Amino acid sequence: MADEIAAQKWVLMVTAQTPTNIAVIKYWGKRDETLILPINDSISVTLDPAHLCTTTTVSVSPSFEKDRMWLNGKEISLSGARYQTCLREIRSRATDVEDEKKGIKIGKKDWEKLHVHIASHNNFPTAAGLASSAAGFACLVFSLAKLMNVKEDQGKLSAIARQGSGSACRSLFGGFVKWKMGKEEDGSDSIAVQLADEKHWDELVIVIAVVSSRQKETSSTSGMLESVETSMLIKHRAKEVVPKRIIQMEEAIKDRDFPSFARLACADSNQFHAVCLDTCPPIFYMNDTSHRIISYVEKWNRSEGTPQVAYTFDAGPNAVLIARNRKVAAQLLQRLLFYFPPQSDCDFNSYLLGDRSILQDVGVQDLKDVEALPPPPEIKDNTTTTQKYKGDVSYFICTRPGRGPVLLPDESHALLCPETGLPK
Numbered sequence: 001m002a003d004e005i006a007a008q009k010w011v012l013m014v015t016a017q018t019p020t021n022i023a024v025i026k027y028w029g030k031r032d033e034t035l036i037l038p039i040n041d042s043i044s045v046t047l048d049p050a051h052l053c054t055t056t057t058v059s060v061s062p063s064f065e066k067d068r069m070w071l072n073g074k075e076i077s078l079s080g081a082r083y084q085t086c087l088r089e090i091r092s093r094a095t096d097v098e099d100e101k102k103g104i105k106i107g108k109k110d111w112e113k114l115h116v117h118i119a120s121h122n123n124f125p126t127a128a129g130l131a132s133s134a135a136g137f138a139c140l141v142f143s144l145a146k147l148m149n150v151k152e153d154q155g156k157l158s159a160i161a162r163q164g165s166g167s168a169c170r171s172l173f174g175g176f177v178k179w180k181m182g183k184e185e186d187g188s189d190s191i192a193v194q195l196a197d198e199k200h201w202d203e204l205v206i207v208i209a210v211v212s213s214r215q216k217e218t219s220s221t222s223g224m225l226e227s228v229e230t231s232m233l234i235k236h237r238a239k240e241v242v243p244k245r246i247i248q249m250e251e252a253i254k255d256r257d258f259p260s261f262a263r264l265a266c267a268d269s270n271q272f273h274a275v276c277l278d279t280c281p282p283i284f285y286m287n288d289t290s291h292r293i294i295s296y297v298e299k300w301n302r303s304e305g306t307p308q309v310a311y312t313f314d315a316g317p318n319a320v321l322i323a324r325n326r327k328v329a330a331q332l333l334q335r336l337l338f339y340f341p342p343q344s345d346c347d348f349n350s351y352l353l354g355d356r357s358i359l360q361d362v363g364v365q366d367l368k369d370v371e372a373l374p375p376p377p378e379i380k381d382n383t384t385t386t387q388k389y390k391g392d393v394s395y396f397i398c399t400r401p402g403r404g405p406v407l408l409p410d411e412s413h414a415l416l417c418p419e420t421g422l423p424k
């Protein structure tokens, strides 16, 4: 059978789209570096793939001589252990595939000999703290599993994606997702589960302030390893703090209790960054702009008497702000645009990406409208804090909780040419 197949020239391919996610209870620290097993549970919100997503095409052909991958148009090496593990784990679960229309028949055993070509594209900056590795590995595993007719459920697939990048396991589901740390040594119970789908709490609006899209100095992988090795605080966090927060956060999500959700998310982000500071040498992911955004949100929340907006920061300076509803999101953007107006030569159309329809609610159409924004009422009496920081935010993205991975059956979405299996 394998020889028969080797003489053929067809290309079979699958394209999928997978969202990124933002943790509201953070994963930071591993108990097993190779299997990527965490020291605590974590909870995330999946972001709408309409605005932030990875698209991956995987293809197989008897004419391919080796496994190859192109990321954002450039060929990258697949020799890294994380890529190898994902490929191996999916291949070992491959089953028979038949495409009657194309006259293709691949037996379970053939997959060991066949090579794949992979092309992937992130519609947002890679390695800039916008969780590209999460969407990327989730999409790789999801699309390969579809191509190879893997029959495992989404939870089992999440345990494979986890071995590409820990946070990737949470991108296998939409809505609100928990990554259970698990107890088993082989990691089989360290999987993601959906807590609620994206429709459960669809009032939420998410605004991301992209503070810097440069690649960061300390990767999450090495940062969390250093924290585990040197921080005392991380032990207390994993053992005493997170388990309680996980229960409270699940409750807050179930009840759509925004004040509790916001308090927990902000406290957890702050504690994660405190762990980074408690690491030797200390790791600084946030910068002055990040700190300013925290202060503005804290001040506003306090003046309202109850939280309107939650903030959370991953391993980078970008702020992810979760507003309780669209009205609040518009007020939030008014404030953000007031403090962080774009550079005078900036094209205003590229200063807010994602769901730009919110600008109507904000009452802002162009740079002139931004300049005319009044100071937020909570700072009226304090002239020293009305300073503006032009250009300190690169751009904003407006999005919302979104769905999990989907197949894109229309071949026009494919990133590989259906005849050659090479990038289009």
Ligand SMILES: Nc1ncnc2c1ncn2[C@@H]1O[C@H](COP(=O)(O)OP(=O)(O)OP(=O)(O)O)[C@@H](O)[C@H]1O
Pocket (backbone or CB within 6 Å): 054, 071, 120, 121, 122, 125, 126, 127, 128, 129, 130, 131, 132, 133, 134, 135, 136, 137, 140, 167, 219, 220, 221, 314, 315, 316
């Ligand atoms: N679409 C993709 N497909 C496969 N792998 C990807 C994809 N996008 C990113 N990666 C992998 O993830 C790496 C970037 O991960 P890294 O953790 O440094 O950044 P990040 O995920 O953007 O930020 P963070 O995880 O801190 O939020 C890339 O070098 C690449 O190996």
Ligand SMILES: C[C@@](O)(CCOP(=O)(O)OP(=O)(O)O)CC(=O)O
Pocket (backbone or CB within 6 Å): 022, 023, 025, 026, 027, 028, 036, 042, 133, 164, 165, 166, 167, 168, 220, 221, 222, 313, 314, 315
């Ligand atoms: C701060 C975080 O975003 C850390 C993400 O770390 P990664 O999943 O990127 O790390 P590896 O497992 O080593 O690939 C918090 C989170 O997403 O929970």
